Amino acid sequence: MSLSGRFVRLCAVVGIASAVLRRSPGRTVLAVAAVTLSVLSVTVLASLGVGVVAMGEDGLDTADRDIWISNDPIDPTASGTENPIVGAHEVAATLAEREDVRAAAPLALHDVYVGTEPDNLELQPSIGVQSTHDGFDFVDGRGFETHQEIAEQGRPTEPRREEIVLDPRMADDLGVEPGDTVYVGTSTQTAPDNEFTVVGTSSYYSQYLGEEAATIPLGDLQAMAGTTGTDRATFVTADVADGADRDAVAAALSEAYPEYDVRTSDDQVGAFLEERPLVLASGFLLVGLAVVGGLVLTTNLFVLVAVQQRHDLAALRAMGLSKRLLAGTVGTQGVVIGLLGGLVGLALTLPSVHGLNHLSASVLGFEDVLQTPPAVYAIGFALALFVGSVVALVTGWRAGRYARVEHLEE
Numbered sequence: 001m002s003l004s005g006r007f008v009r010l011c012a013v014v015g016i017a018s019a020v021l022r023r024s025p026g027r028t029v030l031a032v033a034a035v036t037l038s039v040l041s042v043t044v045l046a047s048l049g050v051g052v053v054a055m056g057e058d059g060l061d062t063a064d065r066d067i068w069i070s071n072d073p074i075d076p077t078a079s080g081t082e083n084p085i086v087g088a089h090e091v092a093a094t095l096a097e098r099e100d101v102r103a104a105a106p107l108a109l110h111d112v113y114v115g116t117e118p119d120n121l122e123l124q125p126s127i128g129v130q131s132t133h134d135g136f137d138f139v140d141g142r143g144f145e146t147h148q149e150i151a152e153q154g155r156p157t158e159p160r161r162e163e164i165v166l167d168p169r170m171a172d173d174l175g176v177e178p179g180d181t182v183y184v185g186t187s188t189q190t191a192p193d194n195e196f197t198v199v200g201t202s203s204y205y206s207q208y209l210g211e212e213a214a215t216i217p218l219g220d221l222q223a224m225a226g227t228t229g230t231d232r233a234t235f236v237t238a239d240v241a242d243g244a245d246r247d248a249v250a251a252a253l254s255e256a257y258p259e260y261d262v263r264t265s266d267d268q269v270g271a272f273l274e275e276r277p278l279v280l281a282s283g284f285l286l287v288g289l290a291v292v293g294g295l296v297l298t299t300n301l302f303v304l305v306a307v308q309q310r311h312d313l314a315a316l317r318a319m320g321l322s323k324r325l326l327a328g329t330v331g332t333q334g335v336v337i338g339l340l341g342g343l344v345g346l347a348l349t350l351p352s353v354h355g356l357n358h359l360s361a362s363v364l365g366f367e368d369v370l371q372t373p374p375a376v377y378a379i380g381f382a383l384a385l386f387v388g389s390v391v392a393l394v395t396g397w398r399a400g401r402y403a404r405v406e407h408l409e410e
Contacts, residue, residue, distance in 0.1 A: 028337070031337045031341070032337055032340045032341045033341070034297070035338055035340070036344045036345040036348065037345070038341070038383070038384070039341060039344075039345025039346065039381070039383060040345045040349060040380075041293060041297070042291060042293070042345075042380045042383055043345065043346070043349040043376050043377065043379070044356070045293070046291075046379055046380070047370040047376050048370050050370075050373060051369045065239060065265060066239045066246050066249075066264065066265060067237065067239075067240065067246065067253065067265070068262075068263050068264075069085070069091070069235060069237070069238070069253070069257065069261070069262050069263075070234065070235050070260065070263075071084035071085050071259070071260055083108050083110070083225075083234045084232070084234070085106070085232065085234065085235070085260070086230050086231065087230070087231050088106035088232065088233030089106060091104075091106070092105055092106050095236065095253070096238075099241065100241050101240060101241060101244075101249065102238075102239045102240060102241045103238070104237065105130050106231075106233035106235070107127065107218070107234060107235045107237055108225075108227075108232065108234050109125065109126070109127055109209075109234045110186060110225050111123055111124070111125055111126070111186070112125075112126045112185060112186055112191075113183075113184070113185050113188055113191045114164075114166075114182055114183070114214060115183050116176060116181075116182055116183070117183070118192035121185075121188055121191050122173075124212065124214055125209055125213045126213060126214040126215070126221060127205045127213055127216070128218035128220070128221030128222065128233075129215060129216075129217070129218055130145070130217070130218050131143070132145070132200070132202070132204075132215065136165070136202040137204065138165075138200045139200075139201045139202060139203075140168075140177065140200060141177075141179075141198070141199050141201060142199055142200045143202075157223055157228050158223050159194050159196070159219075159223050159224060160217075160219065160223070161219065162194070162196045162197060163196060163197050163198075163217060164182065164184060164214055164216050165198075165199060165200045165201065165214065166201050166214050166215075167201070167202070167212040167213055167214065168202070168203060170212045171201045177198065177201075178198050178200055179197070181195050181197055181198070182195075182198060183195060184196045184224070185224055186224045186225050196216075196220075218233075246265075250262050250264045295387060299391050334391065335385065335389045338384045338385045338386075338387075341384055342380065342383075345380060345384060346377055346381060349372060349376075349380065353370045353371075356369070357370055
């Protein structure tokens with residue numbers, strides 16, 4: 001067929017498809033809405049899957065440390081860990097003396113009992129740090145700093161600072177605010193002896209632990225846990241000096257401290273995910289379900305569209321139109337419906353994700369659970385346009401094969 005003949009056929013296909021869409025505006029609007037919902041389900045589910053995988057990385061980014069030193073693979077959610085690094089303050093001090101390290105500090109995880117009444121305590125994860133800082137993004141109140149106290153008085157064998165920063169949700173559950181007193185201890189027997197003042201509320205380390213957490217001066221946490229003598233910590237974190245290469249510093253520290261696992265923040269993310277195969281599996285499963293579910297919805301949609309047009313297709317077939325032309329007609333409708341539905345679905349993705357993230361932040365306390373990298377939009381649009389068009393073309397071809405004059409009598 002000549003080029004002009006193909007152009008005429010293309011114009012005929014487009015004209016017929018446009019006429020069919022205009023002839024049934026209600027069906028067209030519903031088809032576009034169905035594609036929109038399909039695309040939206042894909043982008044939202046895929047965003048959730050990406051967010052699930054990225055939460056660990058975001059938590060470590062929030063902690064804002066260049067290098068993480070541990071003694072064994074550590075599960076940050078296992079807050080009752082034995083804190084395997086012994087002599088943590090000495091290790092941190094030795095690291096801080098290096099020219100390629102700007103600062104170093106130990107960090108300990110431990111479960112503690114917290115409550116406003118001695119006989120009404122709840123087990124909560126806590127993290128012990130030497131000081132808080134501006135990056136904590138306090139919702140209310142302030143933080144604490146213990147560097148000078150440790151330098152002047154040494155590490156305490158009993159809680160000395162007796163200040164605590166609570167996750168905002170934990171504070172709401174306990175009904176406390178900055179200035180109030182709570183009981184804190186590593187057991188229900190010792191907690192009534194330790195009165196801590198709530199000095200602030202922040203979810204800074206909750207992002208890293210993946211659950212509501214309390215932040216306590218490290219010396220006080222060690223004193224309550226009975227690990228002051230051995231000076232135990234879960235991690236020793238370090239920030240490299242300005243201009244220093246983080247990977248090179250990590251490699252040098254790994255050689256200097258072969259008994260420890262030295263990781264950059266990126267490597268720590270990898271270790272975090274390796275210890276949580278369920279996190280990776282759930283994230284990829286959500287993305288896979290989004291794609292497969294969207295494909296099934298789109299396929300069913302265009303099959304139904306083709307079935308509903310069987311009388312129209314039979315009439316066109318009776319007029320002498322070829323099966324190829326009929327398939328092209330349905331395929332063109334798929335392109336138009338997929339394009340419109342895809343664009344609307346992508347336009348609704350961002351406000352939907354923002355709304356769900358807002359709900360997650362208010363109910364669960366975690367922000368940016370859903371994340372929308374460009375690949376998420378690409379998957380949604382490809383599903384709507386490319387897959388929709390191919391499916392419509394195939395169903396149109398099959399419908400054209402079975403379009404018979406006798407269907408006009410049904």
